[in-house]
Amino acid sequence: MVDCKDAGELLVSYLDGELSTGQKEAVELHLSTCHGCRKDLEALSATQNKMVHSFQVAASKAPSPQAWARLQQRLAGDQQPKLAIFGQAKSKAKARIHIIRQGFVSQQPAWKPALVALLVAALVAALALVISPYVAQSPEVLAAEIAQNDPQVQELLPEGTVIRVVKAIRPVERGIFNVLFLIPGESIWGEDHGDSAVLIDALVDVREKKVLAARALKVEAAHVTPLTRIEKDKAVEIASADPEVQDVLVTGAEIRRVIPLPFFQPSDDTLTITVAGVVLATAPIGSQASVGRWIVEVDLVEERVINIVEYPLK
Numbered sequence: 001m002v003d004c005k006d007a008g009e010l011l012v013s014y015l016d017g018e019l020s021t022g023q024k025e026a027v028e029l030h031l032s033t034c035h036g037c038r039k040d041l042e043a044l045s046a047t048q049n050k051m052v053h054s055f056q057v058a059a060s061k062a063p064s065p066q067a068w069a070r071l072q073q074r075l076a077g078d079q080q081p082k083l084a085i086f087g088q089a090k091s092k093a094k095a096r097i098h099i100i101r102q103g104f105v106s107q108q109p110a111w112k113p114a115l116v117a118l119l120v121a122a123l124v125a126a127l128a129l130v131i132s133p134y135v136a137q138s139p140e141v142l143a144a145e146i147a148q149n150d151p152q153v154q155e156l157l158p159e160g161t162v163i164r165v166v167k168a169i170r171p172v173e174r175g176i177f178n179v180l181f182l183i184p185g186e187s188i189w190g191e192d193h194g195d196s197a198v199l200i201d202a203l204v205d206v207r208e209k210k211v212l213a214a215r216a217l218k219v220e221a222a223h224v225t226p227l228t229r230i231e232k233d234k235a236v237e238i239a240s241a242d243p244e245v246q247d248v249l250v251t252g253a254e255i256r257r258v259i260p261l262p263f264f265q266p267s268d269d270t271l272t273i274t275v276a277g278v279v280l281a282t283a284p285i286g287s288q289a290s291v292g293r294w295i296v297e298v299d300l301v302e303e304r305v306i307n308i309v310e311y312p313l314k
Contacts, residue, residue, distance in 0.1 A: 235276035
């Protein structure tokens with residue numbers, strides 16, 4: 001029979017349906033007699049239910065022209081930043097995160113498909129929360145803010161890439177978070193990207209308010225469903241009807257392309273595409289002129305523009 005300590009470590013796995021039949025029955029038996037653990041379960045369930053919106057972020061400034069070259073080097077395994085392994089894995093969920101970190105310190109010259117598959121599966125199955133912009137000052141949101149503004153993360157981004165925080169994995173060691181960003185392959189390589197995507201993992205210490213390490217992984221078969229032509233046309237139509245977008249277009253900006261902006265659902269292993277990014281850009285006039293660039297975030301379900309991100313490209 002489990003006690004309060006054991007039950008507390010299994011509550012999230014219980015909510016996620018990851019326990020064996022025996023473990024589930026043991027937890028339910030304990031919950032039937034323990035008012036405190038039932039309250040903990042209710043609070044945890046309520047927190048997870050609130051965190052169902054992804055946290056849209058954009059690079060605060062354009063990376064240097066060498067950014068994509070550096071990212072390619074990272075993807076090829078030429079640079080192998082070390083990540084510390086914090087603590088010993090005591091539960092099944094902690095063991096999965098421990099495996100991820102062991103993979104990060106591998107000295108393989110390139111990521112083997114089996115390792116990438118294991119990493120993706122572990123990230124999806126690990127104890128994770130989708131970050132909500134409405135949960136002010138939570139550790140997850142603080143970790144995301146630290147990561148998105150850190151130079152180590154910025155230099156991994158191809159020029160002009162808009163990124164989305166998709167998960168903040170709960171720490172094995174207190175105060176240490178893995179903040180994950182997903183860049184759909186289409187936003188980097190164009191429409192002919194297959195099932196590729198780039199996953200950026202930043203290890204963040206929220207107590208010290210700094211990124212300890214960051215690395216990029218090229219992920220194959222990432223379940224990022226490309227937008228259909230109908231969905232792209234719909235996104236352009238919605239964006240073009242928006243007054244703010246019209247104000248941008250009259251300045252000479254043009255619609256360049258439409259990209260998916262996926263995010264993880266809390267209890268699913270797929271990437272749901274309900275938001276598209278319509279990319280606007282102005283052509284430079286003269287060799288010294290900068291290029292204006294906007295990402296119009298369009299909700300395809302609600303059929304409205306929900307955000308416009310502007311940033312300069314030098």
